[in-house]
Amino acid sequence: MPNLRITVATPAERAEREVAEGTTAADVIGEDRAVVVARVNGVLRDLSHELADGDVVEPVRADEPDGRMVVRHSAAHVLAQAVQDAHPEAKLGIGPPVANGFYYDFDVAQPFTPEDLQALEKRMQAIQKEGQAFRRRVVTEDEARAELASEPYKLELIGLKGGGDSGESVEVGGGELTIYDNLKRDGSTAWKDLCRGPHVPTTRHIPAFALQRTAAAYWRGSEKNPQLQRIYGTAWESRDALKEHLAFLVEAEKRDHRRLGAELDLFSFPDEIGSGLAVFHPRGGIIRRVMEDYSRRRHEEAGYSFVNTPHLTKGKLFEVSGHLDWYAEGMYPPMELDEGQRYYLKPMNCPMHNLVFRARGRSYRELPLRLFEFGTVYRYEKSGVVQGLTRARGFTQDDAHIYCTLEQVPDELDSLLSFVLDLLRDYGLDDFYLELSTRDPEKSIGTDEVWAEATDALRVAAEKQGLELVLDEGGAAFYGPKISVQARDAIGRTWQMSTIQVDLNLPERFDLEYQAADGTRQRPVMIHRALFGSVERFFAVLLEHYAGAFPAWLAPVQVVGIPISDAHVGYLQDVAAKLRSQGVRVDVDASDDRMQKKIRTAQKQKVPYMLIAGDDDVAKGAVSFRYRSGEQNNGVPVDDAVAEIVAAIAERR
Structure with a gap:
């Protein structure tokens, strides 16, 4: 009943x-x-x-974010079952779902080979077709230890009861311990694993998956622990969704900035310098300079003052700022100089900008004071997370700090967010949403009232932009809430771009003051803002967004002159001189290669414009236009060709 x-x-x-x-x-x-x-x-x-x-x-449903996560976690169990079927001696690590897929770590005698992955994927397909059911059992710690006595890594997790990282929490969670059995149709147990769950009902609810690659991974992320073998895979709610994702991965691989950086001779990471520390080659240097120069001009027009600060400082500065309390793990170790004085490479520019503000008395008439710097900072990222230009150890932030009165904050945030979005659009990004990161009570300084006031100011400014606003609870820095601009690139990936943080705490720590209109001493509000995030990372995002085919205004070489024969080299050099007089970056290919090879070379270098000249062109005072798309426009008068190129560059098409 x-x-x-x-x-x-x-x-x-x-x-x-x-x-x-x-x-x-x-x-x-x-x-x-x-x-x-x-x-x-x-x-x-x-x-x-x-x-x-x-x-x-x-x-x-399986096509919802939470549903996909469960499908992928269940696929990780099927992978682990397949591995232990093929390698009974393999010991299990952890196997959580991750963005767009899953992984599982194993302790095995030999690394997995590509042939191993093919065999394992076939075994997974057989398990999937069997329709094994996932059954959850609550067990005591003693029962779990008895059942998993041969799994040393699981026994370690049992002792933790709650886990540390996301993978561990998937395994053991908090409170009770549970084991999931994979049951055959006759009810017998095919395999089992310590797991918090949940899972799909049966393996048939994992309709599409693929194993992708292997990697080495330290147990629980610590180099002090054994090194395990990790297998990555992806799983989706349908074969069509999997096919679409694999096609996306192929396109993403073509756009990988590390690959394009080498192909286009833009930058490199010499071993002699160290992990996460890039050098820019001449062509990459051109792109970077143009990016920075345009940003500088826009900042000057918006009333920013340019400052420069050193790369290292005494440790006392970061004691005052709180970085040594809250950010020490992300900093390089100190250097002991000047009879034991500790110096640190700076991970942030903001403490030094506070010293610029504090260098003399300030009046309310100076506010808002907008300080801007291309400041190089250094952060000790672990080797496992360093990734090209997008996660580097040394990089240059386009860092601004705005000091204003409390009453000026709303208008300043309005204009600042509009400025940021407009400038990003100028570089070719135009699909945005905003993310509001709020306080983590365990990792922050300041009062609840101060945080609430700052958070509300950011929320109001964000809502005025008419963009989607997503809440990131507990994601703020230790000193204040944050709005971050999330931009989608040409293939739909999301990148965090600009960040804006309202800070009512560091001005107090640095005892920053200004004289108000009534003669009293008041504390300014500090707004942190990085537009690119870092020049290097923004460079990588644009490189992948454009797949290396930068618009003409950013391209390192904007025009290549291609003579049909050696007799036409001088003519094209004269055309090139006209273009250079207009500030255009142009080369003339006077090599011994045949014309068609010269064209292919320019196409591989993704040069926006090729100007071809032969006898007919010389006779008419013209050139043949060949565009990056492969289209061609013959017999264009030289002056018209120059005007078209100059206009395209000036208009940032």
């Missing part, structure tokens, strides 16, 4: 129902095979989860 009242919530409706004890989430959700897990009172649960009185149940 029904004695429980529950609520079933779907996007279309919300309905109350009476059900009997022992009713599961699957019983009330129905027969929709696209539903793989339930959200019960906001918590993801297996569809076999028994409901209690008052529960609110929501079906979660």
